[in-house]
Amino acid sequence: MQGGVGPYLTVFLTSARHWQAGPVGLAMAVAGFAAALCQIPAGLLVDATRWKRLLIAAAALITAVSCLLIVSFEGVAPVLAAQIMLGAASAVIPPALSAISLGLVGRKRLPGRISRNQTINHCGSFTAAALAGVFGQYWGLHWIFYFVCGSAVVSALALLLIRPGEIDQNVARGSEDGSDGPPLGLISLLTCRPVWVFLASIALFHFGNAAMLPFAGQVMALSHPGKGTVTLSACVIVAQFTMMLVAWAVGLAMRQGVGNKAIFMIAFAILPVRGILFSWVEAPLAIVAIQILDGIAAGIFGVIAIVIAADLTRGTGRFNVLQGMVALAVGIGGGASNLVGGYVVQLEGYRTGFLFLTAIAILALVFFAAFMPTSSRQSRGQSQSQSQYPSRGRSPDRPRA
Incomplete structure (x- = not known):
């Protein structure tokens, strides 16, 4: 889900929607600009809130809605709106996942936890690329978007497996254990x-x-x-x-x-x-x-x-x-x-x-x-x-x- 639809969107818009190169480039650029503008605000938000699981779930559901917008509407405006939403969601997920990891395992065990996170992350990207290729080849490009949408919903549900009481919120934002200062x-x-x-x-x-x-x-x-x-x-x-x-x-x-x-x-x-x-x-x-x-x-x-x-x-x-x-x-x-x-x-x-x-x-x-x-x-x-x-x-x- 985190990889999104970027690599496939240009092909979908060009072949299925018959967009010209200019609007396709604009759609791709909008997502990048939105992600860049949201990076630091997303970090501030993750540091400030105790509802980090909810942030990731919201970003996942926004990703799902964005994919449905792209597939369901043919105009330029819905696609651009979806790309802005995807860019904003992509800025929230990585810092929130890292913060939860830090709050769960503490600083001493963070390197091992991040190593496992990234191993699983790349395994997911590898599998998703293979499955997306199968869906696009045999059922059509629009099924790639449904696949990402389904992955987003499952990702949101998976957050229920994390017990919020086990996350040290102060450690999760980089403070020392037991410190609640500014x-x-x-x-x-x-x-x-x-x-x-x-x-x-x-x-x-x-x-x-x-x-x-x-x-x-x-x-x-x-x-x-x-x-x-x-x-x-x-x-x-x-x-x-x-x-x-x-x-x-x-x-x-x-x-x-x-x-x-x-x-x-x-x-x-x-x-x-x-x-x-x-x-x-x-x-x-x-x-x-x-x-x-x-x-x-x-x-x-x-x-x-x-x-x-x-x-x-x-x-x-x-x-x-x-x-x-x-x-x-x-x-x-x-x-x-x-x-x-x-x-x-x-x-x-x-x-x-x-x-x-x-x-x-x-x-x-x-x-x-x-x-x-x-x-x-x-x-x-x-x-x-x-x-x-x-x-x-x-x-x-x-x-x-």
Whole structure:
């Protein structure tokens, strides 16, 4: 359900509704803008409310209603309204799930819980991609929307299995256990050096990453006409399967005492390799194989970014706000990647475009390695509790990753 209908909406609107490219692009852009605008407000809402299960259930039901709007009405306005709703719902679900996880298991066991969350998440995405392909092939594209709608309803019902009394609401928003004080001011959070270094690193990471697969798909469509859709579907499935395995492996590495920064460095180091490989290959099988690298990097990112956010906001009450900022940084980096990279390709060609993204990826790696503080897994729960913000009247020691 969380993956939504984005990958299939363009095909549905083009083939079933016979929309022109302009309105299709507008519909896709509206969802992205809505998601970006809602990221930080969603984080603030998740931090402020004790009804986190209800938030996820509401987002799931909004997703279901949006899918029904798209299938039931043919006009532009209902589709745009549905896309705005889908974008807003997508901003709520990840921070609310992470907050519930933190409130259920506590900070010490959060890395293992997030690792399992992401493993199950990618398993769901992998299965959903396969089932959506079957539904679309044999029963029609509109059944993909009914499938997502059904998944949303089941997701809302599954929340009943979580006992609300077992969620520590203070811990769930990043405060210390037993603390019910006011959260840290947003200015103090943003001016904390490790926080903005972390956000800048994420923006650079996605600046160098986001446009690689779309460019590879365009190259493949030009060099191997007729194979683009099948190959891109294979890329999604291969990447999701890889992410599932990597998310599990990251949890194992953290339990063995490997530091967050060291694990995250692997994801940063993979991007330049992937860009160089894409600049030299055009064969569909080679492109699918390169997506294994994307699965490794994305699998690491999905786990470590949440764990680092929890570390940086310990005792601040701003865990979910920082998650919203992370999602916004992802959107900014991804948008810049497609926008700037697209013009580089238009002016200089695809190979130069890939090499440009490779250079950005190298910059991201160097920036993160040079400026992001280092921490060890063994110190969790001890030295991490001394990650302080001067504006709270505490010691000036910096929060660590």
